[in-house]
Amino acid sequence: MGFEVNVEGPRRMFCLLNENGDIVFSLSESVVTGWLVILIVLAACLILTKDLKKIPDTKRQCAAEYIVKTVNNMVSVNMDKSSLAYAPYIAAVFSYIIVGTLISMIGFRSITADISVTGALAFMTFVLVTCTKLKHMGVGGYFKQFINPLNIIGEVANPVAMALRLFGNVSGGMIITMILYAGLGAASGALYDLIGISPIENVGYVFNIFQVGIPAVLSVYFDLFSGAIQSYVFIMLTMAYIQMGKE
Amino acid sequence: MNEALLNAQATVLAGQAIGAGLAMIAGIGPGIGEGYAVGKAIETIGRQPEIKSTATSTMFIGCAVAETTGIYGLFVAIILLFANPFLKFLTGTT
Numbered sequence: 001m002g003f004e005v006n007v008e009g010p011r012r013m014f015c016l017l018n019e020n021g022d023i024v025f026s027l028s029e030s031v032v033t034g035w036l037v038i039l040i041v042l043a044a045c046l047i048l049t050k051d052l053k054k055i056p057d058t059k060r061q062c063a064a065e066y067i068v069k070t071v072n073n074m075v076s077v078n079m080d081k082s083s084l085a086y087a088p089y090i091a092a093v094f095s096y097i098i099v100g101t102l103i104s105m106i107g108f109r110s111i112t113a114d115i116s117v118t119g120a121l122a123f124m125t126f127v128l129v130t131c132t133k134l135k136h137m138g139v140g141g142y143f144k145q146f147i148n149p150l151n152i153i154g155e156v157a158n159p160v161a162m163a164l165r166l167f168g169n170v171s172g173g174m175i176i177t178m179i180l181y182a183g184l185g186a187a188s189g190a191l192y193d194l195i196g197i198s199p200i201e202n203v204g205y206v207f208n209i210f211q212v213g214i215p216a217v218l219s220v221y222f223d224l225f226s227g228a229i230q231s232y233v234f235i236m237l238t239m240a241y242i243q244m245g246k247e
Numbered sequence: 248m249n250e251a252l253l254n255a256q257a258t259v260l261a262g263q264a265i266g267a268g269l270a271m272i273a274g275i276g277p278g279i280g281e282g283y284a285v286g287k288a289i290e291t292i293g294r295q296p297e298i299k300s301t302a303t304s305t306m307f308i309g310c311a312v313a314e315t316t317g318i319y320g321l322f323v324a325i326i327l328l329f330a331n332p333f334l335k336f337l338t339g340t341t
Contacts, residue, residue, distance in 0.1 A: 001258060005329075007325075007329045161315055164315070164318065164319065164322065165311075165312075165314075165315045165318060167322075168315075168318035168319070168322045169314075169318060170319065171325075172321050172322075172325070175325060175329075181268060229307060229311050230311060232308070232311075233308055233311040235313075236308055
């Protein structure tokens with residue numbers, strides 16, 4: 001059938017038009033998949049925190065305590081011990097990013113493959129760091145560091161780099177997987193032509209033999225490993241910037 | 248469509264293809280940098296074997312941050328190849 005790759009952004013799922021036909025309000029695919037991510041994380045939290053006892057005797061409570069211990073440990077190592085109030089925010093952002101990236105295993109489009117989502121997350125970090133700096137340096141002290149205009153670029157470049165890093169890794173992995181699928185489909189089409197099986201009109205082959213196992217092996221690196229590492233780097237950088245803002 | 252427009256479209260598309268290839272030269276940087284970082288990490292593990300897990304996880308974090316400029320190059324190449332941003336400057340094209 002040939003080698004055709006069609007890369008497109010998130011689709012528009014819902015829109016409201018006013019009387020001229022212009023779009024007043026629209027929801028994209030990333031927002032709707034984001035609702036599904038929220039439901040999954042909410043369900044996991046509700047399941048893990050049911051029937052808690054003071055001395056844990058179920059595996060579920062041990063898993064919940066392990067998660068809390070890990071996040072608290074990470075926050076107190078990277079920021080100082082008085083900053084444990086940031087731990088719920090860090091855990092929320094981490095679970096949102098990692099479930100949002102790994103949801104491509106089920107068949108949806110990763111929400112972090114959309115620059116709007118990663119930009120919003122980086123903007124949240126930017127607001128958090130700026131408020132921390134304003135609280136510790138005062139408004140005058142904060143603006144006094146911008147006498148040298150290169151500091152403005154350094155200030156803006158941090159969240160932009162965070163957003164672009166997460167977006168580039170996840171969407172690059174998605175595009176490489178799409179190209180791989182198209183290439184394997186073309187290869188199996190060539191094999192079928194050699195054997196003598198012919199495609200169905202305007203639809204293609206029923207079953208592409210090479211698309212069965214090979215993308216799964218590569219998707220361990222591109223989706224699982226890369227997504228997990230990039231979400232971990234995102235929250236480590238958030239914690240590092242907040243800690244730097246306190247000095 | 249007349250021939251001048253076809254020639255202009257072909258030129259723009261050729262320029263985009265060449266630009267995408269040149270943008271991927273940015274892949275050299277992270278390759279060299281991360282290889283050097285891994286070498287240093289293995290040297291440290293050889294000197295102090297009990298620190299292996301800390302050194303490995305710090306190395307992964309450092310590699311992920313150093314990968315950023317390579318990702319910028321990939322991002323530009325993908326935009327040029329798939330989004331065709333310059334075709335809208337020619338009249339009569341989508």
